[in-house]
Amino acid sequence: GNSVTQMEGPVTLSEEAFLTINCTYTATGYPSLFWYVQYPGEGLQLLLKATKADDKGSNKGFEATYRKETTSFHLEKGSVQVSDSAVYFCALSAYTGRRALTFGSGTRLQVQP
Amino acid sequence: DAGVIQSPRHEVTEMGQEVTLRCKPISGHDYLFWYRQTMMRGLELLIYFNNNVPIDDSGMPEDRFSAKMPNASFSTLKIQPSEPRDSAVYFCASRNGTVYEQYFGPGTRLTVT
Numbered sequence: 590g591n592s593v594t595q596m597e598g599p600v601t602l603s604e605e606a607f608l609t610i611n612c613t614y615t616a617t618g619y620p621s622l623f624w625y626v627q628y629p630g631e632g633l634q635l636l637l638k639a640t641k642a643d644d645k646g647s648n649k650g651f652e653a654t655y656r657k658e659t660t661s662f663h664l665e666k667g668s669v670q671v672s673d674s675a676v677y678f679c680a681l682s683a684y685t686g687r688r689a690l691t692f693g694s695g696t697r698l699q700v701q702p
Numbered sequence: 703d704a705g706v707i708q709s710p711r712h713e714v715t716e717m718g719q720e721v722t723l724r725c726k727p728i729s730g731h732d733y734l735f736w737y738r739q740t741m742m743r744g745l746e747l748l749i750y751f752n753n754n755v756p757i758d759d760s761g762m763p764e765d766r767f768s769a770k771m772p773n774a775s776f777s778t779l780k781i782q783p784s785e786p787r788d789s790a791v792y793f794c795a796s797r798n799g800t801v802y803e804q805y806f807g808p809g810t811r812l813t814v815t
Contacts, residue, residue, distance in 0.1 A: 621802040621803075623802075623803060625806075631808060631809075632706075632793055632806035632807050632808045632809050633793070633795075633806040634806070635803050635804075635805065638802075638803055640802070678745070682802035682803075688733060688750065688752070688757070689735055689747045689750050689758070690735075690747075690802075690804055692744065692745045694744050695744060695745075
């Protein structure tokens with residue numbers, strides 16, 4: 590079956606530090622990959638996506654590259670801000686079978702001023 | 703577009719009572735998903751619909767849970783009778799069938815005492 594594994598949190602960084610949140614997946618075929626962000630008390634928001642190998646998704650300074658050879662989709666940001674403090678979820682959607690997203694367990698990011 | 707709309711945002715009820723959660727998907731979306739989020743189990747898919755028809759309800763915990771989608775713009779998730787272990791945040795999400803990303807509502811925080 591499909592699965593997503595994320596690094597455990599919380600991740601605590603100082604403002605302007607470099608961020609990496611690791612995500613690896615297991616899936617049949619070639620899934621689409623997503624990062625969602627959840628701010629306190631809110632629903633999940635789509636942050637970025639990639640639909641095929643070597644695609645790079647980017648949004649709000651965040652980037653992630655679809656690496657088929659390592660089955661990974663790591664989230665990066667060059668300089669985090671306090672406002673980036675949230676929980677980040679990696680997810681995949683397979684092209685066949687179940688049409689729902691498979692989510693990782695989420696990684697909490699805390700950015701300190 | 704108003705996005706996915708959920709009501710109520712917060713619900714506090716006593717054990718044994720019936721609870722109904724409501725969702726209005728984004729207009730034009732033909733998939734609707736119900737998720738539950740808890741600290742212990744993370745995000746769990748409960749059920750999803752395509753063109754108002756339930757496709758996969760394997761995540762519904764037990765017979766106390768039921769979901770309906772009488773038309774393209776409305777869905778309900780009902781718990782009867784409710785139990786304290788049902789306390790969680792319940793999210794509704796929708797998507798357009800031609801793409802894979804889902805759009806989430808703000809969630810309903812349910813507390814069963």
